[in-house]
Amino acid sequence: MRPRIDVHICETGPRDGLQNLDLFLPTEAKCALISQIAAAGVLEIDAGSFVPPKVVPQFADVSAVIAHSLTHKDIVTGAVVPNAKGAERAIAAGVQAIYFVISASKTHNLANVRRTVAEQIGGFKAVRAQIDALPVERRPHLMGAISTAFGCSLEGRVAESAVCALAEAYAASGADEIGLADTVGYGTPPQIKSVVKAVRAAVGAEMTLRLHLHDTLGLGLANAVAGLEVDIRRFDSAVSGLGGCPFAPGARGNIVTEDFVFMLEQMGLSTGIDLDRLMQTREILKAHIPAHLLTGHLYDAGIPKLLRTVA
């Protein structure tokens, strides 16, 4: 029996953590990483991206990786999909969740998927139609993700109205969930609360919302707490804080799953994740990835044992 879950974590290390990496993580290492994540009791994994291999060579093996992830029955296997073609491949691979991506920043959207926001909404509708054409039991969960929802490295601040407009388009086009992504880590805690409330007002409180946070400026966990305070209960995070930006060599990546889980434990919130097993993912990563790209306060300071005995 699953323990009580207060906060649902989707591990995005195998996708967002790897997509900007300058080296190819061998397929066996990706699979070992996913097995360890599943063994730790993580509920959902963002296991890869169905982009053209020419654009992101890291995901040339995505179908094999998804096939491996699907052998773990207790974890939901998801993947990023940028267009209808990608959705075809993702569905053929058997993914259980599709994360469709549109940026709230027009400039970022053009740079990221080479289409306008309006064209991308058309693409999302096409994916919804593809999914609806499947038998009910084979339909993946469809999340509409809003990139750069809290700021953009190309445009700076992003208007809340742009985020709400995109959320409304997703909701009207049949999204099962909407993801709000602080792609570059520019958000602040008050902003997280404000955007979440505005989006909820725009699409209705029944819509499930998810936060995807980066720690670029050190505000990742502060922003996660802000999300918790406005009743967000679904988050993306990455083991070892994978996911730095290639244009900012020292910049941190996603919020660190290990640190996030420990914080939640200390706050009395359950994730169902075995922290000690989760920490073992570091062994897999450090065999392939340079040490300066692997972060985490718990790794550096050690897990304070006196705090855990009472937890």
Next chain:
Amino acid sequence: MRPRIDVHICETGPRDGLQNLDLFLPTEAKCALISQIAAAGVLEIDAGSFVPPKVVPQFADVSAVIAHSLTHKDIVTGAVVPNAKGAERAIAAGVQAIYFVISASKTHNLANVRRTVAEQIGGFKAVRAQIDALPVERRPHLMGAISTAFGCSLEGRVAESAVCALAEAYAASGADEIGLADTVGYGTPPQIKSVVKAVRAAVGAEMTLRLHLHDTLGLGLANAVAGLEVDIRRFDSAVSGLGGCPFAPGARGNIVTEDFVFMLEQMGLSTGIDLDRLMQTREILKAHIPAHLLTGHLYDAGIPKLLRTVA
């Protein structure tokens, strides 16, 4: 004319940042650091500790450093004092603020100052009497600091009641301000709020409270935001996140002043600090202190220029 100040920051790098350092920072470097901190517009500096030089050799030059700090007229020069003897020296040196230290954890207090908590309260009263014997215009501000208020590396969790009892003793003994210190960085945002509220209920809302936060487990800025949310407006922090613990080699120190100031700016809260000048303290530090002891997300990621143009 001073700009509007929303959040008062006390730079504790020259004291808490150095006290566990394995090397002696030359007096000239300490003075250069303080001059740069003052030039950046910081309002208050914790410039050293009047402990016996045999116990902490780093502060053998504390009186000379204080004398230098006092030449900067726009900054309040403060120092830590563990006992009446230290207070005598601090007053002779002309400090404008005294930070007296007692731990909420009994074990930590014995290890830190070799006295029981009750004995330390007696010591605080003696310091209050020393100050009150001075002419009014020469009396330093007296803060009663509560170490390990949010957890202890020796005892683990620390009871809120112990923190409140100590705060009451300080208030009854004439403290001008009470400092709540997360000495080892074990606090969580809900805990920060809970302890602040409990202490306020115990000593009255008129008492000025200050937070001193460490980033050991990555929660430093999240805890600072929690403090802001319960109306704390005075914080300690350290440039380059100085202040790691000698027993946990990779552990982070105090919250990073640069990252904290940037976060506050982004939240629309003014500190009166010139961030660019503050960032220049790194040049002074890196000439003397090993790179792995100097941290900061802004240093690693770069200041996002697009965010600052609108601020």
